Amino acid sequence: MRLVLTQYSGTVVLVAVLVILFGLYLSWTATRLDRLHVRLDAARVALDAQLLRRSTAVLELARSGLLDPATALILASGARAAEIAAADEREAAESALTRDVRAAFEDPAQGEHVRAHPDGPDLLDELGKAMRRVQLARRFHNESVRAVRLLRSHRMVRAFRLAGRAPDKPSFEIDDEPPAVFDR
Secondary structure (H helix, E strand, O other): OHHHHHHHHHHHHHHHHHHHHHHHHHHHHHHHHHHHHHHHHHHHHHHHHHHHHHHHHHHHHHHOOOOOHHHHHHHHHHHHHHHHOOHHHHHHHHHHHHHHHHHHOOOHHHHHHHHHOOOHHHHHHHHHHHHHHHHHHHHHHHHHHHHHHHHHOOHHHHHOOOOOOOOOOOOOOOOOOOOHHHOO
């Protein structure tokens, strides 16, 4: 009788240890998923800040008087449209702004004309930095989206609903290639 109780209690202890380890694994996975969601939210805020910074830099350049009036008007309206775009139209507006900036500086002489003015190099450098930071922020955001999607796709996460009710965030796909005038 004593031998049977010992075997039974050993099995109970083993099952209890396995249940505790499984619970710890689920807790660790849920914490990791939560951290990834926080990182994704922070990446989105950083991306929004960089997009706003780029729009501001474009507006400063457009209002500087260093560009011809038509180009300045196109850039200013594109920057304003990107700033006020609704969430579902944001990618298209930001891509259009990038294309407007590329078109404005398609001719390398335009960049040289702006750089010839005393304030020109600072304005172009600020816009160039802002455009590069948008690229980096977008890549970081999209990498965060990919990491969250990858973890959410695991069977255990889906089976135990570890993602809760958090919505699946889309990646942010825009044309963000700066014009050649900003290349180092």
